[in-house]
Amino acid sequence: MRGGGRALWIRILLGVVAALLLAALAAFLYVRSVTAPAGGGPYTLEVKPGDTLGGVARELQQQQIVKNADVLRFVMRQNGTAGSLKEGLYDLSGDLSVQQVAEKLAGPARIPQVNVTVPEGWRLRDVPPIFQKAGFDGAAILAALQDPSLSAHAEGKQKNLEGFVFPDTYSFRPAETPRKIVQTMVERMNREFTPERVAQAKALGLSVRDWVILASMVQAEAANDLEMPIIAGVFLNRLEDGIALGSDPTVAYGLGKNLPELDRSAGDFTKDTPYSTYTRMGLPAGPINNPGEAALSSVLNANRKLADGRDALYFLHAPGGKIYVNHTYAEHLRDNARYR
Numbered sequence: 001m002r003g004g005g006r007a008l009w010i011r012i013l014l015g016v017v018a019a020l021l022l023a024a025l026a027a028f029l030y031v032r033s034v035t036a037p038a039g040g041g042p043y044t045l046e047v048k049p050g051d052t053l054g055g056v057a058r059e060l061q062q063q064q065i066v067k068n069a070d071v072l073r074f075v076m077r078q079n080g081t082a083g084s085l086k087e088g089l090y091d092l093s094g095d096l097s098v099q100q101v102a103e104k105l106a107g108p109a110r111i112p113q114v115n116v117t118v119p120e121g122w123r124l125r126d127v128p129p130i131f132q133k134a135g136f137d138g139a140a141i142l143a144a145l146q147d148p149s150l151s152a153h154a155e156g157k158q159k160n161l162e163g164f165v166f167p168d169t170y171s172f173r174p175a176e177t178p179r180k181i182v183q184t185m186v187e188r189m190n191r192e193f194t195p196e197r198v199a200q201a202k203a204l205g206l207s208v209r210d211w212v213i214l215a216s217m218v219q220a221e222a223a224n225d226l227e228m229p230i231i232a233g234v235f236l237n238r239l240e241d242g243i244a245l246g247s248d249p250t251v252a253y254g255l256g257k258n259l260p261e262l263d264r265s266a267g268d269f270t271k272d273t274p275y276s277t278y279t280r281m282g283l284p285a286g287p288i289n290n291p292g293e294a295a296l297s298s299v300l301n302a303n304r305k306l307a308d309g310r311d312a313l314y315f316l317h318a319p320g321g322k323i324y325v326n327h328t329y330a331e332h333l334r335d336n337a338r339y340r
Contacts, residue, residue, distance in 0.1 A: 040064025040094025047087050047109060056085060056105070064094050065101060072098055081106035088112070113171040118185065120167040120292030121219040123253070124160055127290075131181070140178035150179075151186050153193070153208045163212045163287025164189050192296055200300040204236060213283045214299050215291035220249035220259070227323050228298035230315065234325065236302050237311045245277035253288035316340065 043063045047056060053076065057069035066072045075098050076082040088109025092101060116134045118127055124145050132138030148154040151164040161182065166189035172181055193208055201211040214235055222228045238245055252259045254273030262268045269278050274285035306312055306327060314332035315325045318339035326332045 036067070037097055038064045038067045038094045042091070042093045045090040045092055046112075047085055047090065049087055051085070051087075053082055053085055060092070060101065065092050065096070066098050068098075072102060075099060075102045076105065079103075079106065112174055114174055115169055115171050117169040118165065118167045118290070120295070121216075121289045122167065123289050124162045124165065127165060135174060136172075136176075136181065137178055141181060144178045144182040147179075147182075150183055151190070153212070157209060158286045161186060163209075163216055163290055165290045166192065167290055167292045189290075192293065197296075197300060204299070205239075206299070209286075210283060211296070211299055212291065213287050215295040216287040216289045217245070217247050217250060217277075217284070218298050219291040219295035220289055221247060222295070222298075223317060223321055223323070225294040225298075228295055229301055229303040230312065230323060230325055232298040233302035233304035234312050234315050236299070237304055237313050239282065241311070241313070242281065243313065244281055245283070247277045247284075250275045250277040250284045250288055254284070 038061075040063055043060075043065055045056065045060065045065075053073055054069070057066070057072045060066045060072065061069040073082065076084075079102055081102065084106045086109040088111045090104055090109060092104060096104070114134050114136075116131055116136075118130060125142075127145060128138035128142040131141045144150070145165070146160045148156070148158055148161055151161055154161055154164050165182070165185045168185075168188060170181075170184060170188075172184070198208060201208060204211075206214065214232065217235060218228050218232045221231050235245055235247075237243075248262060248269075249259055251269055251271075251273075252262050254275030255262075255268060255271065257268075269276075272279040274280070275288065277284055304312055306325060310327040312325045313327055314329065315323055316332065316336055316339070317323055318335075322339075324335040324339060326335060
């Protein structure tokens with residue numbers, strides 16, 4: 001081959017190589033461009049049941065979390081994580097590369113939770129509005145609370161779950177069913193009924209339900225946790241001695257009133273209901289609220305004696321928060337006159 005022909009081939013070869021290099025550079029720059037951060041702000045992606053990777057990728061492109069939805073799908077297929085998307089929340093940002101977004105989507109989802117606090121001593125009727133305010137269906141919660149079959153200790157003995165919903169702070173998923181919510185609260189209460197504690201109650205002559213009823217009365221009567229064992233001791237002694245319990249909150253519950261609404265002059269304390277411990281002996285017909293752990297424990301660890309060794313049979317609250325406890329009714333009347 002003459003020199004001129006060789007030079008031509010060399011120029012052609014160099015041209016081809018240059019074209020290939022330019023094509024490779026262009027491809028590299030394109031890939032780097034479409035996989036680079038898209039520049040959008042922080043974004044929380046919610047993956048719901050039935051969502052697909054394609055739909056999620058398009059959403060992230062629209063929110064400028066990735067530049068190209070198809071590139072995200074390709075990267076996840078290459079990583080072997082295209083099928084790992086889970087229901088829940090993913091906290092993302094347009095500052096992430098496609099590879100980083102793919103890794104986050106392949107990781108665990110953050111499960112959305114709603115915290116709901118059920119206060120100690122609240123009646124069953126007061127619970128649904130708490131859940132309604134938190135975004136749940138209050139009416140459906142109320143309906144589930146009317147099902148005593150959810151608690152072995154309430155079933156066949158009462159018309160609802162009063163007393164067997166444990167007061168606590170719970171975390172629920174926003175889509176949780178009302179029945180599951182109520183079951184969770186009942187199951188939490190059931191954890192209080194350990195074999196050892198049930199045996200303690202039995203030694204006092206109380207079934208689990210009796211224990212809860214008495215704890216609900218203590219919960220309603222006590223101004224603080226320190227008073228609870230004292231009040232529990234008074235009630236246990238009165239039960240043992242056959243003295244009417246005479247608890248104002250039981251009267252209020254039986255009449256469907258709140259405690260401050262009771263009116264002695266209107267005969268509230270002489271009206272007979274299954275819950276009145278003024279007109280009937282023994283425990284009321286059922287729990288009058290949902291007692292907390294301190295009230296439940298107080299019944300099993302009651303302080304039944306005065307300092308002089310006599311049984312505690314009467315108590316009264318005086319202004320200033322002090323509680324006075326006596327053995328005889330005459331002493332009770334004396335303190336009532338002195339301090340009230």
